[in-house]
Amino acid sequence: MATSSTRAPLDESRLLEAARGGDEGAFARLIESYRSELHAHCYRMLGSVHDAEDALQDATLRAWRGLARFEGRSSLRSWLYTIATNACLNAIAKRPKRVLPIDYAPASDPHTPPGEPVVESVFVEPYPDEIVGIEDGYAAPEATYEQRESIELAFVAALQHLPPNQRAVLILREVLGFSAKEVGEALDTSVASVNSALQRARAAVEQRVPEQSQQETLRQLGDDEIRELVDRYVDAWERNDVQAFAAMLAEDATFAMPPLATWYSTREGIAQWAAASPMSGAWRWKSIFTRANGQLALAFYSWDEGQGAYMPFALNILTLRGREVSDVVAFIAKTTEETDPEAYVNYPDQADDPERMHAAFGQFGMPERLD
Numbered sequence: 001m002a003t004s005s006t007r008a009p010l011d012e013s014r015l016l017e018a019a020r021g022g023d024e025g026a027f028a029r030l031i032e033s034y035r036s037e038l039h040a041h042c043y044r045m046l047g048s049v050h051d052a053e054d055a056l057q058d059a060t061l062r063a064w065r066g067l068a069r070f071e072g073r074s075s076l077r078s079w080l081y082t083i084a085t086n087a088c089l090n091a092i093a094k095r096p097k098r099v100l101p102i103d104y105a106p107a108s109d110p111h112t113p114p115g116e117p118v119v120e121s122v123f124v125e126p127y128p129d130e131i132v133g134i135e136d137g138y139a140a141p142e143a144t145y146e147q148r149e150s151i152e153l154a155f156v157a158a159l160q161h162l163p164p165n166q167r168a169v170l171i172l173r174e175v176l177g178f179s180a181k182e183v184g185e186a187l188d189t190s191v192a193s194v195n196s197a198l199q200r201a202r203a204a205v206e207q208r209v210p211e212q213s214q215q216e217t218l219r220q221l222g223d224d225e226i227r228e229l230v231d232r233y234v235d236a237w238e239r240n241d242v243q244a245f246a247a248m249l250a251e252d253a254t255f256a257m258p259p260l261a262t263w264y265s266t267r268e269g270i271a272q273w274a275a276a277s278p279m280s281g282a283w284r285w286k287s288i289f290t291r292a293n294g295q296l297a298l299a300f301y302s303w304d305e306g307q308g309a310y311m312p313f314a315l316n317i318l319t320l321r322g323r324e325v326s327d328v329v330a331f332i333a334k335t336t337e338e339t340d341p342e343a344y345v346n347y348p349d350q351a352d353d354p355e356r357m358h359a360a361f362g363q364f365g366m367p368e369r370l371d
Helices: 012-020 023-045 050-067 077-090 151-161 164-175 179-187 191-208 214-239 242-247 267-276 352-362
Strands: 249-256 263-265 285-292 296-303 311-319 326-332
Touching: 012 023, 012 050, 023 050, 023 077, 023 151, 023 164, 023 285, 050 077, 050 352, 077 164, 077 179, 151 164, 151 191, 151 311, 151 326, 164 179, 164 191, 179 191, 214 242, 214 285, 214 296, 242 249, 249 267, 263 267, 263 296, 285 311, 311 352, 326 352
Parallel strands: 249 326
Antiparallel strands: 249 263, 285 296, 296 311, 311 326
16 A cells, blocks of 8 residues: 655665664654654544554554564554554543534533533544644545545544444545455454444444535635635634624534533524623733644634733634634633632633643644733
């Protein structure tokens, strides 16, 4: 199967021979050449950058320990994906699936302020695809989903609802382009079982993802229209212009805010909540444009009088349907330790959470403050 077309030339056979002889440096170079794609694979499987890093570390250690037994009957890439996939399956067995707030609880009344957050790690996390190094296009000619398409929030969230083996089959076949035979060998099952699992997984995912991917939508809009759309969105928030913000939303839009389980739905409902809370004038906002999960994203900062600067608050990932914003997921970087519900009504004023701060700002290279 084809490997990534733009990977720098590497004398893989020479490095493999050296690594099998105990050369840790050669092994590190081999792993590094596959690290970005393996990291993305673990993220698709687990819905979490933190969990993906743990699984990849586990897989790397297993590969090093098992390298002497690698006989070359499959490609090195296939062998590494087998190890990484099984490390992810082991991780899935130890924890609940990750979801988005819209799959965790029903929509809240727009007149009801946010409730307490979910302390457990149950929500899908944002993915810094550009920094990690996700490439455009397909991983292999046999793949069905583009690489960036396959890390979009809706797709990753849909994957988390699949049984673990179906999840692995869909990713290995449709995203990575492995053959049914290769997938069967990786998962220790038959080709017939792989094909059956794939059929069920396809149907389940198609029910949960939009008809058009964000990659297709962004290509149709083009850079100039995307820039204009983002500028209007930012301007509405910086002026606390609820009417301008609402005008950009789809009629059935959603606005979620993990780690809060609270989320709001419909253009009218979101506008009512925004007018009473984040766009009431109680807070001042600035934002920086970025990308996350192959989608448009904005790192939002709120004014902190004590710091005399705008401080990090939430990474907002936008999903577009044509020229309208259909969904916003704002990954908030604040503490979940407060027990007073009023603290979450005034969430921008609460203390930072280091892990969430890294997930929403640090790994995207966002500044610590805006003056």
